[in-house]
Amino acid sequence: MVDRHAPLRSSRWFGTDDLNGLIHRGWTRAQGFSARVFDGRPVIGIVNTWSEVANCNAHLRDLAGAVKRGVWRAGGFPLELPAMSLSEPLMKPTTMLYRNLLAMEAEESIRANPFDAVVLLAGCDKTTPALLMAAASADIPAIVLTGGPMLRGRRGREDLAGASAIWDASDRRRADDYSDERWAELESCVARSAGHCGVMGTASTMAILAESLGMTLPGAAAIPAVDSRRGALAEETGERIVQMASLSGPRPSEILTAAAFRNAVTVLNAVSGSTNAVIHLLALAGRAGVPLALDDFDAISRTTPWIVDVRPAGRHQMEELFYAGGVPAVLKELSPLLELEALTITGRPLGAEIAAAHVLDPEVIRTLVQPLAPEGGLAVLRGNLAPNGAVIKQAAMDPALRRHVGPAVVFRDKKDLMARIDDPELDVGPDSVLVQLMSGPVGGPGMPEWGQLPIPAKLWQAGVRDMVRISDARMSGTAYGACVLHVAPESAVGGPLALVRDGDLIELDVDARGLTLRVDDAELEARRAAWEPPSPRFTRGYGRLYVDHVRQADTGADLDFLAGGPGADWDPYQPTSH
Numbered sequence: 001m002v003d004r005h006a007p008l009r010s011s012r013w014f015g016t017d018d019l020n021g022l023i024h025r026g027w028t029r030a031q032g033f034s035a036r037v038f039d040g041r042p043v044i045g046i047v048n049t050w051s052e053v054a055n056c057n058a059h060l061r062d063l064a065g066a067v068k069r070g071v072w073r074a075g076g077f078p079l080e081l082p083a084m085s086l087s088e089p090l091m092k093p094t095t096m097l098y099r100n101l102l103a104m105e106a107e108e109s110i111r112a113n114p115f116d117a118v119v120l121l122a123g124c125d126k127t128t129p130a131l132l133m134a135a136a137s138a139d140i141p142a143i144v145l146t147g148g149p150m151l152r153g154r155r156g157r158e159d160l161a162g163a164s165a166i167w168d169a170s171d172r173r174r175a176d177d178y179s180d181e182r183w184a185e186l187e188s189c190v191a192r193s194a195g196h197c198g199v200m201g202t203a204s205t206m207a208i209l210a211e212s213l214g215m216t217l218p219g220a221a222a223i224p225a226v227d228s229r230r231g232a233l234a235e236e237t238g239e240r241i242v243q244m245a246s247l248s249g250p251r252p253s254e255i256l257t258a259a260a261f262r263n264a265v266t267v268l269n270a271v272s273g274s275t276n277a278v279i280h281l282l283a284l285a286g287r288a289g290v291p292l293a294l295d296d297f298d299a300i301s302r303t304t305p306w307i308v309d310v311r312p313a314g315r316h317q318m319e320e321l322f323y324a325g326g327v328p329a330v331l332k333e334l335s336p337l338l339e340l341e342a343l344t345i346t347g348r349p350l351g352a353e354i355a356a357a358h359v360l361d362p363e364v365i366r367t368l369v370q371p372l373a374p375e376g377g378l379a380v381l382r383g384n385l386a387p388n389g390a391v392i393k394q395a396a397m398d399p400a401l402r403r404h405v406g407p408a409v410v411f412r413d414k415k416d417l418m419a420r421i422d423d424p425e426l427d428v429g430p431d432s433v434l435v436q437l438m439s440g441p442v443g444g445p446g447m448p449e450w451g452q453l454p455i456p457a458k459l460w461q462a463g464v465r466d467m468v469r470i471s472d473a474r475m476s477g478t479a480y481g482a483c484v485l486h487v488a489p490e491s492a493v494g495g496p497l498a499l500v501r502d503g504d505l506i507e508l509d510v511d512a513r514g515l516t517l518r519v520d521d522a523e524l525e526a527r528r529a530a531w532e533p534p535s536p537r538f539t540r541g542y543g544r545l546y547v548d549h550v551r552q553a554d555t556g557a558d559l560d561f562l563a564g565g566p567g568a569d570w571d572p573y574q575p576t577s578h
Contacts, residue, residue, distance in 0.1 A: 074242035
């Protein structure tokens with residue numbers, strides 16, 4: 001039970017009349033603060049992932065200023081600190097390798113400093129889940145403030161769906177169906193402002209899920225990054241976090257409950273969100289100590305209609321979702337499927353927060369009785385090729401491939417794929433199943449977004465636009481196609497995917513949720529006995545820590561020693577005994 005009348009946590013730093021108190025106050029005043037800021041007001045940490053190497057987050061410095069205005073006005077003392085900025089476009093091999101590192105950094109920064117509550121500024125794909133994971137582990141009052149979607153890409157009168165437009169252009173260019181001039185023009189207009197991708201990619205999905213979990217102010221997810229209303233929301237966030245600090249809550253442990261996670265999974269399916277969100281929600285649930293499994297995603301998908309018409313599965317972009325009423329309108333439409341008593345950071349239940357919401361554009365947000373599809377966007381597959389599960393975005397694939405049997409074309413790793421995929425002599429046809437190994441948490445390393453294996457150029461030229469592709473990798477939320485992802489266990493640790501050979505028949509049955517390698521058990525056992533693990537990817541540093549302790553995709557790919565629920569193993573302000 002949280003003591004709502006306990007002294008502020010920051011008083012242990014700033015409220016003592018001793019040597020430590022003098023040092024803490026004196027060195028803080030070196031920045032020009034007056035003694036009045038130490039009058040017992042709440043200290044608010046603003047954890048900022050602003051960076052010039054992450055365009056999604058390039059405007060967070062301005063949002064931090066707006067948060068500070070709200071904090072000062074509400075009687076708090078804001079202190080901003082930087083956190084690792086994860087740039088999906090620039091970081092190699094993948095930002096997923098560093099999601100857990102940011103989560104660790106933010107958690108320890110929150111715990112080690114004199115904060116009574118925190119605002120967490122996020123934007124690009126992995127920053128939102130990482131900061132949510134940190135909040136769950138540190139468990140002091142916290143609000144997530146995402147940066148919002150960028151302006152939609154435009155070429156003349158043509159809408160460009162951000163990174164989704166890039167995947168299409170790349171395939172067409174490889175098949176000599178896209179001019180150099182048009183390629184250069186695309187570069188200049190596909191991303192027109194700060195903010196995250198404007199389609200239902202991972203960043204948009206995680207912003208929506210942060211709001212659905214109750215960890216943001218209502219309406220926060222969809223406001224465009226450059227809209228003045230996002231600055232106003234940031235100021236309101238600053239005001240609310242001071243109130244939460246004064247009340248010692250609600251804390252993440254009171255918000256991130258089993259009901260909240262069921263709501264989030266429902267929303268994920270209703271918006272046809274990124275498959276990456278499956279991994280992030282599993283990791284976050286592990287941090288919160290809430291049971292959540294892959295089968296929960298599939299069970300909820302079967303009973304949740306897809307109702308939000310946003311690319312890449314749909315037609316519109318996040319801007320249109322905002323104008324249609326935003327996430328509150330989506331939640332209102334989904335009310336019969338949600339647990340409306342779930343608590344939010346406002347201190348009120350979800351149902352109260354969405355009571356006045358309504359849909360402004362029924363073409364963007366459909367009704368439950370007239371959905372885009374009767375099931376959610378995701379499906380979980382199992383079989384002898386994925387005994388611990390795999391994921392497919394069924395809303396973004398060619399329906400003709402839902403039931404498919406074809407011969408495997410195996411690539412040892414990403415390098416092998418890129419070397420051979422467009423070779424005219426490659427033995428591949430429209431019915432082939434492309435398989436890529438060494439792309440999971442350990443094998444990637446970090447489980448890169450390599451799961452949207454490119455269509456071989458000769459097949460693209462022949463009119464093939466989708467084919468079954470299987471890997472232990474992830475796929476960008478902005479991507480599309482019949483891509484089976486997150487196969488667990490992964491090939492690098494000896495999962496069945498490592499045993500696939502060219503020509504093996506693979507059966508995909510989305511309706512039956514099956515993924516089967518049609519090779520008899522005796523042959524598979526012989527292959528398993530001959531399999532040898534790959535050489536270690538890292539021998540030192542964070543990379544070594546990561547590969548030694550990362551869990552598999554079906555449990556969220558967090559580090560094994562970080563799951564299990566909130567709470568510090570030690571009090572950073574309690575002197576150690578000698």
